[in-house]
Amino acid sequence: MAAHDGNGWVSCRCGQRHWGRFGAAGLLLLHPDPTRDGWRALMQLRADWTHQGGLWGLPGGARDSHEDVVAAALREAHEEVGARADHLRVLGEHPGVDHEDWSYTYVLAVTAASAGPDELGPLTAESAAVDWVALDDVPALGLHPALGSAWPGLAGWVRSLLTGVTGGA
Ligand SMILES: [Zn+2]
Secondary structure (H helix, E strand, C coil), rough: CCCCCCCEEEECCCCCCCCCCEEEEEEEEEEEEEEHHHEEHHHHHHHCCCCCCEEECCCEEEECCCCCHHHHHHHHHHHHHHCCHEEEEEEEEEEECCCCCEEEEEEEECCCCCCHHHHHCCCCCEEEEEEEEHHHHHHHEEEEEHHHHHHHHHHHHHHHHCCCCCCCC
C-alpha cells in the first residue's frame, strides 16, 4: 500500500493490456452553465505523445490499492488539472468497463458554488488542453474510443442524477 502502487499494466482476459493494476477511474466534473441552462463538463485533450493522444477524455487514471474509485478519480483529477476535492461534490459512480481482470469507473461530481471553472488547467505534460464543454457538445469531440462508446449510457445516467440538482449547489 503505497502512493501510486496502482501504476502498471494489466494483461486482461479480453486480450488487451490496460493501465492500472487495480483498475482505473475517471472524474466527470460538471459546472453549471446558466447561459445555456445546462452544464459543462471538464474535458481533457490528451497530449499527442500519450496513448490515445490527440483525443479528448476525462482526467483520471490508475487506482492505488488503498483507494476506492472515488478517491482515485479525485486524486488523479487533482494531479492532472488541479481539481480540489473541497471544491466539488461527488454525486455518484458508474461502471464503465468491467473485464474482471480490470475495470474502469466513472465518478460524477459538480463544482461547488464557490469554485470558479477558471481555476483548473493542464498541470501535467499528459494534458495538451483542458476545456469546459457543454454536455450536448461532448459527443461531437474526437473522444477517446472507450469514452465515446460509454457516453450515451453515461449521459443518461448523468441527466438522471442531475435532476433536482441546482447549478452550483
Ligand atoms: Zn480487458
